[in-house]
Amino acid sequence: MDIIVTPTGRLQGEIQALSSKNYTTRYLLVAALTEGTSTILYPAHSEDGEAMRRCIRDLGAVVEEDEEKIVITGFGRNPRPVKELDVGNAGAVLRFLMSVAALLDEVTFVNTYPQSLGKRPHDDLITALQSMGVRIEHQNGRLPMTIRGGSPRGGKIQVSGSVSSQFLSSLLFVTPLLDEDSEIEVLHDLKSKVVIGQTLEVLAQAGIVVEASEDLMHYRIPGRQKYKAQTYTVQGDYPGSAAILAAASVTESDVVVHRLMEHSKQGERAVVDVLRAMNVPLTHENGIVHVKGNARLIAGEFDGDEFTDGVLAMVAAAVFAEGTSRFYNVENLRYKECDRITDYLTELRKAGANVEEKQDEIIVHGRPDGVEGGVEIDAHFDHRVIMALTVVGLRAKQPIRIKDAHHVAKSYPQYFDHLMSLGANVQWVE
Ligand SMILES: O=C(O)C1=C[C@@H](OP(=O)(O)O)[C@@H](O)[C@H](O)C1
Numbered sequence: 354m355d356i357i358v359t360p361t362g363r364l365q366g367e368i369q370a371l372s373s374k375n376y377t378t379r380y381l382l383v384a385a386l387t388e389g390t391s392t393i394l395y396p397a398h399s400e401d402g403e404a405m406r407r408c409i410r411d412l413g414a415v416v417e418e419d420e421e422k423i424v425i426t427g428f429g430r431n432p433r434p435v436k437e438l439d440v441g442n443a444g445a446v447l448r449f450l451m452s453v454a455a456l457l458d459e460v461t462f463v464n465t466y467p468q469s470l471g472k473r474p475h476d477d478l479i480t481a482l483q484s485m486g487v488r489i490e491h492q493n494g495r496l497p498m499t500i501r502g503g504s505p506r507g508g509k510i511q512v513s514g515s516v517s518s519q520f521l522s523s524l525l526f527v528t529p530l531l532d533e534d535s536e537i538e539v540l541h542d543l544k545s546k547v548v549i550g551q552t553l554e555v556l557a558q559a560g561i562v563v564e565a566s567e568d569l570m571h572y573r574i575p576g577r578q579k580y581k582a583q584t585y586t587v588q589g590d591y592p593g594s595a596a597i598l599a600a601a602s603v604t605e606s607d608v609v610v611h612r613l614m615e616h617s618k619q620g621e622r623a624v625v626d627v628l629r630a631m632n633v634p635l636t637h638e639n640g641i642v643h644v645k646g647n648a649r650l651i652a653g654e655f656d657g658d659e660f661t662d663g664v665l666a667m668v669a670a671a672v673f674a675e676g677t678s679r680f681y682n683v684e685n686l687r688y689k690e691c692d693r694i695t696d697y698l699t700e701l702r703k704a705g706a707n708v709e710e711k712q713d714e715i716i717v718h719g720r721p722d723g724v725e726g727g728v729e730i731d732a733h734f735d736h737r738v739i740m741a742l743t744v745v746g747l748r749a750k751q752p753i754r755i756k757d758a759h760h761v762a763k764s765y766p767q768y769f770d771h772l773m774s775l776g777a778n779v780q781w782v783e
């Protein structure tokens with residue numbers, strides 16, 4: 354399915370933010386690693402959430418759900434043997450479950466998205482798991498992958514954090530269940546460091562003890578721990594809401610988004626500050642972001658690693674800003690659902706934006722008068738490219754057509770419904 358985005362001058366209305374993808378995947382995982390019964394309130398209903406549900410069920414968790422909650426009886430440290438797991442296009446789900454799979458004799462992760470997740474590298478986690486005695490057959494660090502584990506060793510573990518924080522999160526989830534105590538040292542840099550805060554928060558909620566150094570590069574994890582059954586409430590999602598807030602910022606608007614906690618550990622919370630720095634009139638109080646957009650933005654310079662999943666939406670806003678914006682420290686965007694620097698900028702240029710790339714930077718020469726539009730966009734299987742190009746389309750001179758826009762459902766299936774409810778001219782076509 355494609356979407357046609359027709360220029361829209363004004364957005365107005367109120368929406369409830371979607372539920373957080375990153376908290377949903379984490380709560381599902383820790384509930385599965387618990388022997389008792391946990392409840393997750395307001396889980397995200399998206400393809401990635403569904404992928405984690407499907408896989409933990411395959412691994413032996415009992416999962417019952419209705420619209421508002423999921424009740425899970427977990428398998429603790431004894432997942433049920435399963436031949437294959439299909440994580441869809443969900444990177445975090447794959448990486449988190451690679452360590453869980455290490456508890457089994459043999460599991461194969463299949464490759465159902467060869468053009469997206471199938472291209473993403475997992476070498477750093479593979480190396481770490483191998484050092485723990487796990488054997489892994491892989492395609493140059495990529496899917497499909499067969500993991501032969503059983504009883505992985507703890508002890509001293511090293512993992513590189515220069516491509517993704519998900520490798521470290523994965524090890525932090527499984528090491529508490531091992532017989533031995535573990536010490537994890539993060540090598541090189543740790544990208545998306547803020548996301549580790551969410552992992553540590555969820556582990557603490559599940560009653561797991563982890564000692565982390567202040568710089569988040571060293572950890573001590575006692576072994577033989579047990580995850581505790583809990584009730585978890587999923588908060589609103591900043592990365593998806595970033596696109597709605599960007600849309601409200603590039604138009605004349607009066608848009609209210611509920612369920613966005615000011616003190617959330619989601620790094621993408623920073624998009625509120627980014628938009629404020631770009632002179633967007635907004636308030637953020639009591640979990641409510643209120644944008645009264647005047648369609649006039651000014652450029653800025655930002656460390657994108659602090660709000661990794663919000664960068665594309667902020668770049669889309671910067672396309673209409675007065676001046677040149679710079680989003681630096683973003684190299685790891687190249688290893689996401691697509692190359693979110695080269696592929697994304699190719700599509701932005703088609704739509705008429707003036708953008709440049711470096712290996713780890715996106716530079717945007719703003720066009721406050723708008724961009725031409727009138728083109729077809731290749732979404733590269735990437736939900737965040739779809740959302741961001743929609744923002745650009747709202748302020749293009751001619752409609753743009755985004756091919757295969759249904760991939761937005763990876764994280765935010767109701768994105769276009771939400772935009773339509775705010776008055777955006779968007780339309781699904783076959
Ligand atoms: O741990 C997580 O849930 C995630 C970590 C981030 O990935 P990287 O650490 O690869 O940047 C983020 O982009 C992804 O959407 C979810």
Ligand SMILES: C=C(OP(=O)(O)O)C(=O)O
Binds near residue numbers: 442443444446737
């Ligand atoms: C990169 C993302 O997800 P993942 O790595 O979990 O596929 C994302 O949601 O933007």
